[in-house]
Amino acid sequence: MYINVLLVEDNIDLAITLVEYLNISNIICDHARDGVSGLQLARAQRYDVILLDVMLPRMHGQKVCRALREDGGQTPILMLTSLDALQDKLDGFASGADDYLVKPFDLQELVARIRALSQRRSCQASLLQVADLCLNTASREVSRDNQPLHLSPTSWQLLECLMRASPAPVSRERLELAIWGDDPPDSNSLKVHMCRLRRSVDKGFKVPLIHTLAGVGFKLGVICDKA
Template sequence: MLNVLLVEDDLDLAETVIDYLAIESISCDYAGNGVAGQKLLADNSYDVVLLDLNLPWLDGLTLCQGLRSSGNDTPVLMLTALDRLDDKVAGFEAGTDDYLVKPFELRELVVRIHALSRRRSGQVQLLRCADLEMNLKEYMVIRAGRNIKLSPIAWQILETLLRAAPETVSKQKLTDAVWGDNPPDSNSLKVHMHHLRKAVDESFAQPLIHTIPGRGFSIKEGEQK
């Protein structure tokens, strides 16, 4: 079952959406203002966030910006009565992934939820694991305040691992993410993983990149060396 968060100050609309999503087997948490939504996002994991633009206490754009700056890549569907191009541009710049203008058809809402739930947001600009930070906008990787230089392929591998963290990423998925339809020989991934581990873990007490036997690789906090 999909689990979404609805942040909407129109109670009538919220009740209608929640009831319809329940019929479609989609679980929905609810917040009536931006601050409450922010707290729920900090405490829970969701497949999709349904976010009203005009909210009391903390508006939708600011909430979305905070979500992205913290490294959260949950897809965001912005719900708004504003359909001007400038408003949509502002939403995308804040980190939203899709727009639905009020009033909208509930069937269309469900279709968009399912579409967004199949991918993580590409809008996030900062990925984190423990003391490791990957800034996609500035194209920088920093661990414990130290700059880490990576090759383009190592960068793609690390980004793929961080976007999935702490879940395991299969060797096939990593190969597809880096090389697409032109995979190299079988040893290439092994070699690049070796260099990535050396760059990210070698000088630090706590390794972050882990081999999961028979499954692939993951990046997460582990035991001391």
């Protein structure tokens, strides 16, 4: 199972290293270079964990963290910083951080902490629901309008990715990375699997839930027609 992470880090060399290593570890990583962009992404997308630098341009990391908590966001936040004084750590936790890792850090430790935070979150959110579609990650059951659906392992992964992101869209690249990592089989594979998933989820129901957004990707949810 993949983990979806947002990295907010202004050091580009470090960010590239982290994104590459996390991808190898089955952790999909979006990146923002400053606090304002990071806050916007965190509000627009759903992530399992947020990796947040403290000394960020445009908006301090603690302010980003505090803003997300004031929004009611519960996504685990791991602060990454070179500030190692006790008061710095206390300030980070006071702003709403769940964990604190001082630079430089071991990449294996970072992955372990991400997985621990993600597991804590997944235990709290084993039941995903969009409209009348329900997916239980604990029992491995999925249903729509109380009718059980039977999905292949790949369809399950695609659906879980779409449901965790809903109502935000998911790009083709992110879906391919979630299913096949850095080595997708061919350009038509995702299209084939999405067609199968759409048949399983939408066939026989009046309201379609899976939508293709040209130039963007795919979205799961109810789209109301404007009058």
